[in-house]
Amino acid sequence: MHPVLENVTTTIKERSHTTRTAYLARVADSIDKGPYRAKLACGNLAHGFAACGTGEKQDLAQGQKPNVAIISAYNDMLSAHEPYKDYPAIIKQAIHDAGGVAQFAGGVPAMCDGVTQGQPGMELSLFSRDVIALSTAVSLSHNMFDAALYLGVCDKIVPGLLIGALSFGHLPAVFVPAGPMPSGLPNKEKVRIRQLYAEGKVGRKELLESESQSYHSPGTCTFYGTANSNQMMVEIMGLHLPGSSFINPNTPLRDELTKAAAQQALKFTALGNDFRPIAHAIDEKAIINAIIGLLATGGSTNHTIHLIAIARAAGILINWDDFDKLSKIIPLLTKIYPNGSADINHFQAAGGMGVLIAELLRNGLLHEDILTIGNHSGMTQYCQEPYLSDGQLLWRDCPDKALDNTVISSVSQPFAAGGGLHVIHGNLGRGVSKISAVAEQHQVVTAPAVVFDDQDDVVAAFKRGELEKDCIVVLRFQGPKANGMPELHKLTPPLGVLQDRGFKVALITDGRMSGASGKVPSAIHMCPECIDGGPLTKVQNGDVISLNTQTGEVNVLIDQTEFDARVPILNSAKNHHFGMGRELFGAFRANASSAETGATNLFFVD
Template identity: 55%
Template sequence: MHAAIARITRRIAERSAPTRSAYLDQVDRMAARPRGSDRMGCANVAHAFAALPANDKLRVVAERAPHIGIVTAYNDMLSAHQPYEGYPALVRDEARRHGATVQVAGGVPAMCDGVTQGLPGMELSLFSRDSIAMSTAIALSHDVFDAALLLGVCDKIVPGLLIGALHFGHLPCVFVPAGPMGTGLSNNAKAKVREQYAQGQVGRAELLEAESAAYHGPGTCTFYGTANSNQMLLEAMGLHVPGAAFVHPHDGLREALTREAVGTVLGITQRSTRFTPIGRLVDERVIVNAMVALLATGGSTNHLIHWVAVARAAGIVIDWTDFAELSAVVPLLARVYPNGSADVNQFQAAGGPGFVLRELLDGGCLHGDVATVSARGLRAYTDVPALAEGGALHWRTLPAASGDDGIVRPLAAPFSATGGLKLLTGNLGRSVIKTSAVPDDRHVIEAPALVFDSQEALLAAFAAGQLERDLVAVVRFQGPQANGMPELHKLTPPLAVLQGKGFRVALVTDGRMSGASGKVPAAIHVSPEALCGGPLAKVRDGDVLRLDAEAGTLQALVDDVTWAARPAATIDPAQHAAHGHDLGRELFAGMRRNVRSAEEGAVTWR
C-alpha cells in the first residue's frame, strides 16, 4: 500500500473513531432485529403487502422469502433516468426466478442541472441532494425489506441515494446504473460553438442545433462531469455489479447486468454466508478508494462537497486537506472531457474504469482488502462484463495495454504525477481548484479584481465589452446559505473567450462550477461564504488578487492593516429577500438557514 495513502486513511479513521463507532453500533442494533413481517403487527403487515399478488404475499409472509425494496429516481426529464421506466418489471421477473419478492419502496425527485443551468431552478440543485436522501429514508422507512436496489445515475441523485441508504446502514444495497447515451457532437465542437455564441459569431439556431446534437437520446450526458464521476466512484467503492457503469441503456448487456444486480444483492443478505450491509461496506478505506478514483480520473469538483456528506452519513469525517494530500500522490491516469477531448464512450472503449482500477490496485493506490457487493472483491472491478454465446453474462480480463494512451495510461506513465486538485488557502479563506484541465501557464494568475454579486452581472459586463483586460472575476454571495450554491457553468464560455484572446483571467467564487469545470482557472467553494462574513465580502474592485495553484494560495494583496479594518460588504436586503420567492425556492429557506459550509459537505441534516 502506498505509504502516504495508508497514512491519510489512518488519520481519517482516528479522527472518525467516535462517530464511526456510534454509527456501527446503530447498524448492528438494527440488523439484529427480527425480519420485518415477523416483528410487525398484523395490520401493519396487511397494509405493507396489500397490493402484492397473492403468491408473492405467501412468499414474503409465510415462506419468509427475501424481500427487495426498489428506490427509483425514474423520470422523463433526465435522459439518464428515462431508461429506468421498465426496470421494476425486469427486477420483479428476475427476483421471482430467485424465489424473492420485490416492491417499489418509493421514488425520489431528480432534477436535471442541464435544464436549470443559469436559471432560478439551479438554486434548488444542491439542496435536492438532501431532499433525495430524505426521500430515500421515507421509502425505506416502511422497514420491511431485506435489501435494496437503488436506481439513480446523475449529479445529486447518487450522493442523495447513498446518504439515504447509509442511514439504513443495516440493509445490503446495490446501485443499478442505466448507462451513457451514444456519442453525438464532440465535446470540443460543442465548446467551440458555445464560445462562438458568447461572442455573437453564431445565433441561437446554430447553438440549439449543436446542443441538440450533443444531448440527443436516452442515457447519461457523455462528458465526464458529476454524473459519470458518480459511476466511476461507485465502481471504486464496489457498489455496482462489476463493470456496469458505462454500458449503453439499450445494449443487450445492460439487461443482463440489471438482472445480475438482483442476484448480487440477494447474495449479501442476512440469509447468505456473506452478509454485507452497506453501513459496514462503506468504511474509511472505501471512502479513500472513492477519493483516489476521483483524483486519478480528473473527476467532478462537486464531489469535494458530496463525498464529504456521504462520508458523514457513515460516521466518517473527511475534509479538503485529505483530498489535497491524496491528490499530491495519486497520478492522473485518464483524460476525459473536460479534462481531455474524449467522451465516456471512448473512455470505456480504451479500458475505462476497469483499466484505471487495475492500475491503481496494482500500484498500491487502492485498498484492495475491502468488502464489495461482488463475491470476488475489488479485483472483480478490473474486469469488463460481456455476453457469451447464448446470452450468459461473464467477465473478461482487459488487455495489459491501454486501448488508447491518449485517454487512459498506466501508472508507470501517467498524464501527471498528481491528481490535479489543489487546496488554496490565504486571507480569502479556503477553496479548491481543479488544475488538470488548466494550461500550465495559467496555474498562477495575479490581476485586479472585478467584483460581481451575481453571475448575471458578470454576463452583462461581458456582453457590454467591459471585461477586455486581465482580471480576477469575483462572483460572491453564491454559497449554500446565500442562494443554495448554484453551479456557475454559464460563466465558462465568456471567461474562456477572454482567455483565448490572451488575457490572464481567473474566477474566484463561493459558488460551484459544474462537473464540466474546464480550462479557465477557478478557485471555487470559497469558505466561509460571503453571506456569513467570509473574507470574499471584503474584496473591492481593483484589489490585486493572486491565485497560485502551484503554491496553494489565494490572496488579496492588500496590506494587513487595511484588510483588517475593511468592513465586509453585504448583499442588498431587497435583492436577498427576492431570492427564494419564486419557482418554489421559498420552500428551501429552512435548508439555507441550517446548511453547513461547503467543506462540511453542505449538509442540512447534521
C-alpha cells in the first residue's frame, strides 16, 4: 500500500472516530435477528402485504423468507432511467425463483440536468439529492424489509439513494445499474456544433439534429460526466456486481446481471449466515476507494460535494484536503470525453472497470479489503468481467492490460502524474479545480476580471462581443444558499469559443460546473460563498486575477490591505427564489451547508 494512501486512511479514521462509532452504534441498535416485519402488529403487517398474492402473503406472514425492497428512480423522460421500467417484474421473478419476496417499496424523483441545464429548474438539481435521500427513507420506513435494491444512475440520484440507504444502514444494499446507450455522434463533433451555434454560425435546427444524434436512445449519456462517474464510484466501492456498470441496456447480458443482482441481495440478509449490511460495507476504505476512482478516471467535480455528504451519512468525515493529497499520488489512467475523444462504451471495450481496478491494486493504490456485494469479500473479484455462455452468467478474468492504451493507461505510463482534481486556495477563498481535460498551455491564466452575478448576463456579454479579450469571468451568487448551486455548463460553449480564438480565459465561481465541462480552466465551489460574504463579493471589473490550476492558487493581484478594506457587494444577485417550484425550496437554501461540507440540509452526526 502506498504510504500516502495509508496516511490518508489513518487520518480519516482518526478524524471520524467519534461520529463513525456513534453511527455504527445506531445501526447495531436497529439490527434484529429474524425478519424486521416480525415487530409489526397484525394490522400493520396486513396493510403491508394487502396487495400481494396469496402465496406471498403466506410467505411474509410466516416470516421465513426474506423480503427485499425495490427503490427505483424510473421515469421514461430520462434516457438513463427508462430501461428501469421492466426491472421490477424481472427482479420480483428472480427473487421468487431464489426463495424470497420482493415488493416495490417506493419511487424517488429523478431530474435530468441535461434537460434543465441553464434553465430555472436547474436550481432544484442539487437539492433534489436530499429530496431523493428523504424519499428513500420514507420508502423504507415501513420496516417490512430485510434488504434493498436501489435502481438509479444519474447525477444527484445515486448520491441521494446512497445517503438514504445509509440511513437504513442495518439493511444490505445492492445497487442495480441500467447501462449506457450505444455510441452516437462523436462527442468532439457535438462540441464543435455547440460552439458554432454559440457563434451564430449554425441555427437551432442544426444544433437539435446534432444533439439528437448524440442522445439518441435509452441508456446513460455516453460522455464521462456525473452519471457515469456515479456508476464507476458505486462499482469501485463494491455495491455493483463486478463489471456490471457499463453493459448496454436491453441486452441479454444486462438482463442476466439484473437477475443476479436481485438474487445477490437475498444472500446477505440477517436471516442468513453472511450478513452484510451497507453500514459495514461503506466504511472509510470504501469511501477512499471512491475518491481514488474519481481521481484515476478524471471524474466529475460534483463528487467533491456528493462524496462528502455520502461519507457523513456513514459517520465518516472527509474534506477537500483528502482529495488533494490523494490526487498527488493517483495518476490519471483514463481518457474519456471530456478528458479525451473516447466515450464510455470505448472504455468498456478497452477493458473497463476490471482493468482499471486491477492496475490500481497491483500498484498499492486501492484498498482491496472492503466488504462488497460480490460472491467473495474484497476487490480482487472486481478484476473480472461478466459474460454469457449458453445463456448462463459467468465471470472471467479481465485482460492483463488495456486493449486500447489510448483509453486506459497504466501507472507506469499514465496520461498525467496526478488525478487532475486540486484544491484551489488564495485570497479569493477556497475551491476545487479539475484540469484533467484542460490543455497544459491553458492551465495558468492571469487576466483582468469581468464580474457577473447571473449566467445569462455572461452569455449576453459574449454575444455583444464584450468578452473578446483575455479575461477571467467571475460569476458570483451561485452557491447553495444563493440559488441552489446550479451547474453552469451553459457557459462552456462561449468560453470555449473565446479560448479557441486565442484569448486567455478562465472562470471563477462559487457555483458548480457540469461533469461534462473541462477544457476551460476554472476555480469552482469557491468558499465562503458570496451570499455569506465570500471574497468574490469584493472583486471589481478590471482587477487582475492570477489562476494557477497547477499549483492550486487563485489570487486577486492588488494590495491586500486595499482589498480587505473594500465593502462586499451582497445585494446584487437576481432573485432566483420563485417560479418553477423554487419557492418550495426556501428552507433548503436557508439551511444549506457549504460546498466543502456537502452542500446539504441533512444533518447526519450529533
